[in-house]
Amino acid sequence: MEPGRLEKFPSPGRGSGLRALKRARPGELLSRAEPFACTVTKQRLGGVCERCLRRNERLLRCSQCKIARYCDTRCQKEAWQEHKQECKCLKSIEPNFPPDSVRLVGRIVFKLLGQSAACPSEKLYSFSDLQSNIEELSEEMKEGLRHLAQTLQLYLRVEIQDAFQLLPAIDIFQIFAKVTCNCFTISNGEMQDVGVGLYPSMSLLNHSCDPNCVIVFEGRQLLLRSVREIQIGEELTITYIESLMPSSERQKHLKRQYCFECNCLLCQTQEKDVDMLAGEEKAWKEIKDAVTKVGDPRSQEEWEQVLAMCQALLNNNADSLPDTNIYLLKLLDCAMDACINLRRWGEALLYGKRTLKPYRLYYSSFHPLRAVQLMRVGKLQHTQDMFPQALKTLKQAYNIMKVTHGADHSLVQDLMKLKEQCEAGM
Ligand SMILES: [Zn+2]
Numbered sequence: 001m002e003p004g005r006l007e008k009f010p011s012p013g014r015g016s017g018l019r020a021l022k023r024a025r026p027g028e029l030l031s032r033a034e035p036f037a038c039t040v041t042k043q044r045l046g047g048v049c050e051r052c053l054r055r056n057e058r059l060l061r062c063s064q065c066k067i068a069r070y071c072d073t074r075c076q077k078e079a080w081q082e083h084k085q086e087c088k089c090l091k092s093i094e095p096n097f098p099p100d101s102v103r104l105v106g107r108i109v110f111k112l113l114g115q116s117a118a119c120p121s122e123k124l125y126s127f128s129d130l131q132s133n134i135e136e137l138s139e140e141m142k143e144g145l146r147h148l149a150q151t152l153q154l155y156l157r158v159e160i161q162d163a164f165q166l167l168p169a170i171d172i173f174q175i176f177a178k179v180t181c182n183c184f185t186i187s188n189g190e191m192q193d194v195g196v197g198l199y200p201s202m203s204l205l206n207h208s209c210d211p212n213c214v215i216v217f218e219g220r221q222l223l224l225r226s227v228r229e230i231q232i233g234e235e236l237t238i239t240y241i242e243s244l245m246p247s248s249e250r251q252k253h254l255k256r257q258y259c260f261e262c263n264c265l266l267c268q269t270q271e272k273d274v275d276m277l278a279g280e281e282k283a284w285k286e287i288k289d290a291v292t293k294v295g296d297p298r299s300q301e302e303w304e305q306v307l308a309m310c311q312a313l314l315n316n317n318a319d320s321l322p323d324t325n326i327y328l329l330k331l332l333d334c335a336m337d338a339c340i341n342l343r344r345w346g347e348a349l350l351y352g353k354r355t356l357k358p359y360r361l362y363y364s365s366f367h368p369l370r371a372v373q374l375m376r377v378g379k380l381q382h383t384q385d386m387f388p389q390a391l392k393t394l395k396q397a398y399n400i401m402k403v404t405h406g407a408d409h410s411l412v413q414d415l416m417k418l419k420e421q422c423e424a425g426m
């Protein structure tokens with residue numbers, strides 16, 4: 001973290017916050033943070049390196065647990081400190097595998113037991129400073145956390161006989177509560193979720209549905225970047241939740257997981273709700289249900305089923321819903337994903353192009369998701385030798401990405417290569 005760039009301050013009505021000590025223009029890197037603890041998600045297990053979280057087809061397997069995988073011996077060596085105790089635990093509960101939050105809390109417990117000095121990630125705010133909001137959690141949430149604490153107990157048993165006896169120094173239930181409201185989802189350059197992690201100093205960032213900063217990741221490193229002009233003393237904000245939700249749903253999510261009500265301008269004016277829910281209610285409700293049920297298709301057959309479902313719904317609702325309806329938009333995205341997985345490039349491009357206008361509406365100014373969507377469409381145009389069109393789309397992606405990701409981000413490097421290929425093809 002650059003010294004003297006950010007500071008903790010009491011944010012009125014929101015506990016602590018983070019504010020800028022210097023002016024910033026859009027696209028400045030305000031902080032680069034290593035995690036206090038992190039882990040790859042269960043879903044990506046075996047597909048990405050456990051140390052650097054990069055995608056890799058050929059990964060080395062940990063010879064002891066045969067679960068953890070790494071790019072090479074260097075990544076494996078670097079990961080050993082955080083893996084060595086967990087390695088025995090993973091092996092002991094096979095063929096079961098812990099939920100992500102349990103694996104993460106396991107790593108936190110080992111770290112707290114072994115830790116002597118503060119971690120650099122705790123420079124502005126330490127793990128012990130993190131809010132747990134226990135008093136405000138619903139009974140249902142508390143019950144869920146108690147259940148996770150029991151799962152952790154079983155998982156850690158080979159290394160720690162009675163995790164609950166670690167009290168009062170280490171309060172397992174409280175750690176789960178802290179993880180619930182402070183955990184960051186780590187995404188790769190394409191904004192797909194690959195891991196979960198804690199970055200305590202970055203937990204000072206408060207939420208806005210219309211924030212002045214964004215977070216992107218490079219491997220396991222968190223990058224905090226400005227997307228607006230920021231004045232000295234101005235509070236820095238990020239979005240905690242997905243943006244494609246009407247205000248009432250955003251409020252519900254924020255209340256449930258983070259225990260507060262958002263009073264940002266977008267929530268007060270409910271400005272985009274009309275566009276988000278435009279069209280026949282009966283039609284979008286059906287689509288909302290269908291999209292929620294898609295899950296995680298893997299095989300060709302599963303993707304074909306998903307595509308057939310999308311095609312049928314798109315045909316049936318061609319006249320009743322505009323593309324800006326957020327559920328129709330999600331359906332278009334889903335159809336595009338399915339086509340890409342089935343290598344049906346032409347059809348993927350048709351769906352992809354339809355998403356661009358609504359993306360511009362909802363992810364206005366600089367948003368990493370819009371940049372990535374433009375890049376995906378550009379790639380599809382490139383695949384089909386539509387070089388001038390591809391180049392135009394990729395340039396638009398670049399103009400956003402240099403702000404949201406920064407020119408030295410690996411994804412921007414990939415984008416530059418793609419641009420060069422288009423120029424060579426013309
Ligand atoms: Zn292992």
Ligand SMILES: [Zn+2]
Nearest residue numbers: 049052071075
């Ligand atoms: Zn690696």
Ligand SMILES: [Zn+2]
Nearest residue numbers: 209262264267
């Ligand atoms: Zn809001």
